[in-house]
Amino acid sequence: MMSEKRQRPSMETKATTDTLYSQLPLSVKIHGHELGLKPIKKQGFVTAFLEKHLPVRRLQQGEGDLSHKVEFLDARKRKKVKEACVGKKGLSNKDRKRLKLFDIKKDQQKYEDYLPLHALWTSYVKDLIDFQQLNEKNHMTATVKFMKADLHGCIITVQRSKCASYVGTTGIVLKESRNMFQIITTDNRVKDIPKRNSVFTVKVEGFRFTVHGNHFKVKTAERPSRRFKSKATIDL
Secondary structure (H helix, E strand, O other), rough: OOOOOOOOOHEEEEEEHHOOOOOOOOOHHOOHHHHHOOOOOOOHHHHHHHHHOOHHHEEEEEOOOOOOOOOOOOOOHHHHHHHOOOOOOOHHHHHHHHHOOOOOOOHHHHHHHHHHHHHHHHHHHHOOOOOOHOOOOHHHHHHHHOOOOOOOHHHHHEEHHHOOOHHEEEEEEEOOOOEEEEEEEEEOOOEEEEEEEEEEEEOOOOOEEEHHHHHOOOOOOHHHHOOOOOOOOOOO
């Protein structure tokens, strides 16, 4: 029997072994031309792939960006990257103080300009507390409601204080913080009155409410959820 001689690959077919298909089996390398495989160099693979699968107009518009632009195929990853780029929302308390957003200018420090604010607060308290039905039996309920009410706009008076210069000061509350009342007096002066070691009074519809500053050192937003103990306070 005569043994069949193996056909040696031609020079044209052998050239394909140095291209992108060099890692393929020998049978594929030899018959690559029959399968329609064209010799493509490694460095030109991306360009050839884009030319085959993208339209000409798209190649002309983004030919320079396709070499370095990164795209996330997963929508979840894209969303996380977008959220990470978003900065903090709003300003911090330190930034507000630095920008002086809540400072009242001197030309706006007029007591008469804030009388409408006081009228609005009076209407608000009347809706909150029924003063016509207020008596000795339900005065505790009314007191609890008042302690949780917003005091911006009420007329407040310093009844007692360890600092004698604060006693008798009366004005409309413009701002309330955890430790301070900022009020404007009848002589058009803005003053900061500390709550600590001070007792305040507020009169509404002939009734007087007493506010002990040592037990009132709470932010306005936190006061509705705060529980106040019904026990006597230590006198100053």
